[in-house]
Amino acid sequence: xxxxxxxxxxxxxxxxxxxxxxxxxxxxxxxxxxxxxxxxxxxxxxxxxxxxxxxxxxxxxxxxxxxxxxxxxxxxxxxxxxxxxxxxxxxxxxxxxxxxxxxxxxxxxxxxxxxxxxxxxxxxxxxxxxxxxxxxxxxxxxxxxxxxxxxxxxxxxxxxxxxxxxxxxxxxxxxxxxxxxxxxxxxxxxxxxxxxxxxxxxxxxxxxxxxxxxxxxxxxxxxxxxxxxxxxxxxxxxxxxxxxxxxxxxxxxxxxxxxxxxxxxxxxxxxxxxxxxxxxxxxxxx
Amino acid sequence: xxxxxxxxxxxxxxxxxxxxxxxxxxxxxxxxxxxxxxxxxxxxxxxxxxxxxxxxxxxxxxxxxxxxxxxxxxxxxxxxxxxxxxxxxxxxxxxxxxxxxxxxxxxxxxxxxxxxxxxxxxxx
Numbered sequence: 001x002x003x004x005x006x007x008x009x010x011x012x013x014x015x016x017x018x019x020x021x022x023x024x025x026x027x028x029x030x031x032x033x034x035x036x037x038x039x040x041x042x043x044x045x046x047x048x049x050x051x052x053x054x055x056x057x058x059x060x061x062x063x064x065x066x067x068x069x070x071x072x073x074x075x076x077x078x079x080x081x082x083x084x085x086x087x088x089x090x091x092x093x094x095x096x097x098x099x100x101x102x103x104x105x106x107x108x109x110x111x112x113x114x115x116x117x118x119x120x121x122x123x124x125x126x127x128x129x130x131x132x133x134x135x136x137x138x139x140x141x142x143x144x145x146x147x148x149x150x151x152x153x154x155x156x157x158x159x160x161x162x163x164x165x166x167x168x169x170x171x172x173x174x175x176x177x178x179x180x181x182x183x184x185x186x187x188x189x190x191x192x193x194x195x196x197x198x199x200x201x202x203x204x205x206x207x208x209x210x211x212x213x214x215x216x217x218x219x220x221x222x223x224x225x226x227x228x229x230x231x232x233x234x235x236x237x238x239x240x241x242x243x244x245x246x247x248x249x250x251x252x253x254x255x256x257x258x259x260x261x262x263x264x265x266x267x268x269x270x271x272x273x274x275x276x277x278x279x280x281x282x283x284x285x286x
Numbered sequence: 287x288x289x290x291x292x293x294x295x296x297x298x299x300x301x302x303x304x305x306x307x308x309x310x311x312x313x314x315x316x317x318x319x320x321x322x323x324x325x326x327x328x329x330x331x332x333x334x335x336x337x338x339x340x341x342x343x344x345x346x347x348x349x350x351x352x353x354x355x356x357x358x359x360x361x362x363x364x365x366x367x368x369x370x371x372x373x374x375x376x377x378x379x380x381x382x383x384x385x386x387x388x389x390x391x392x393x394x395x396x397x398x399x400x401x402x403x404x405x406x407x408x409x410x
Contacts, residue, residue: 008406161410169406175337179410185325185341189405198409232409286338 003136003160007143010154010169018150025146029139032058033131035090046081046128051121061138062114062121064239065131069112072247072259077219079112081128086222087206089215094206096213102222109219136162137197137242144238162197162242178285181229181270188285197241199249200230200270216249226252227272234266234282324384324399327363329356331395337404350393363399365390 007022009015032055034040038047041058045051051058068076082105084090086097097105108126115122123129136159143157144164154167156174165174173191180187181200204215213224231248235241244265248256253271260267260279268282278284327338331350338346340363346356354368354375362382365375368390375390387398 006407156407158407161408163407163409165407174406175404177339177405177408179408180339180341183341185323186339186405186408187341188339189326189337196409200410202410286336 005159006156007147007158008156009147009152010167011152018147018152021150022143022146025143026139029057029142033061033135035130042129045121045123049123049125049127053119054116054121057142059116059121061131061135062116064134064138064243065112065129066114066116068134068240068243068247071263072244072251074111074219075250075255076133076243076247077112078129078131078133079109079127080217080219081130082109083217083219083222084130084215085128087213087215087217089204094208094213096208097222106220106222133199133246134239134243136160137195137238137240140164140238141195162238164195164238165192167193178232178268179230182274187270187276190283190285192283194234195236195238195241196232196234197238197245198230198232199242199245201226201228201249202230216246218250226250228253228256229270229272229274231256231270232268232282324361324382324386324401326400326404327356327358328398328400328404329395330397331393337400340399348393348395350390350395352390352393354390354393356397363397364388365397 005026007019009018031037032040033042035043037043041051041054065078069078083102086101086105088094110124110126113124113127140157140159140162141164144166147155147157154169157164161179165176168174174193175189176192176196177186177189178198179200181202201212201214201216206213216226217224226249228249231245233241233245235244248259248267248269251259256269264280266280266282268276268278270276324340327340329336329338329348331348333349340358340361343359346358347353348356352368352370354370355366357364357366362380364380365378365388368376370390370392372392375388378388381388381399384399384401387396389396
């Protein structure tokens with residue numbers, strides 16, 4: 001998935017053994033959703049529009065996606081694949097699609113539609129899915145659950161910046177930094193325990209004719225028209241935090257702030273102008 | 287015994303070589319530890335230890351006995367407007383390297399520039 005993951009465990013545990021098991025579990029999970037593997041469940045579904053005998057994990061991912069799509073009024077949209085593809089985010093041949101091409105894609109997109117039954121998953125002929133906006137969070141939750149089942153409570157599971165932070169270091173809290181989206185280094189840090197995810201305009205982007213085109217694209221216009229640098233979200237699980245963080249970035253500043261207030265979301269956002277705003281008791285950063 | 291050999295024995299014996307080696311070795315280790323761009327400001331006072339980002343310019347006012355300000359500018363740090371009786375902390379000027387410190391004894395405060403070693407993980 002072109003990202004870095006790390007697991008930190010504190011205490012008297014056989015870390016090598018845990019790490020080996022976690023690696024195995026991580027590969028099992030990522031294999032289900034590997035775009036580059038034609039035999040992965042996501043590749044089969046996108047190609048054939050039907051997936052027979054789906055795994056429980058794959059069904060769980062799609063069920064969550066349905067929830068997030070509804071919760072965010074379509075700003076989290078796994079059916080954004082054709083738009084991202086038009087910009088070249090998959091084959092890495094970056095280009096700026098013409099307005100007519102984008103309009104055509106949006107016209108054909110009927111919104112995220114998926115049928116999940118016990119033995120099969122179906123999507124419409126026109127649809128292709130990419131649920132990368134919640135996937136890292138989902139995997140982090142699963143790995144954290146796996147580690148807890150082994151009786152370990154003091155750990156960090158970090159997958160590309162989305163993380164579950166559990167317990168502490170012998171009474172000393174874990175310290176988490178937030179990346180500065182406007183440059184190198186950190187925006188600040190804070191003591192933390194819980195689930196946190198961040199989405200930002202520095203993750204996947206290209207620059208053409210002096211303009212930055214990020215992967216944070218509106219599913220309604222097909223354009224990169226957000227005025228947000230990043231959103232960091234604390235939620236009860238990492239999958240929720242990940243999906244909401246992406247949706248807020250897509251919304252743009254004003255809609256994001258209204259949504260945060262309405263849904264009582266613990267958030268820290270950095271606006272396009274570089275203003276840092278905290279909501280609903282998001283920890284103060286130092 | 288000539289005068290030269292006495293001086294030679296007095297200043298350069300195997301034990302001296304060991305001391306020189308240890309000093310060079312420890313200095314190298316310290317340089318390696320403190321090397322790299324500073325990322326955070328670590329402030330230790332009677333309230334505990336707090337980390338501050340130095341990624342953007344600002345003034346920090348720590349909750350210490352004698353009021354003073356810590357200025358962060360262009361990834362450099364200094365103490366200004368200190369009301370402590372000695373003002374040595376102010377006189378130390380800017381610090382800008384990993385491991386550089388300013389100490390304010392009356393406030394029982396030590397501020398140190400550190401890399402990102404104090405941070406356990408980064409959300410991004």
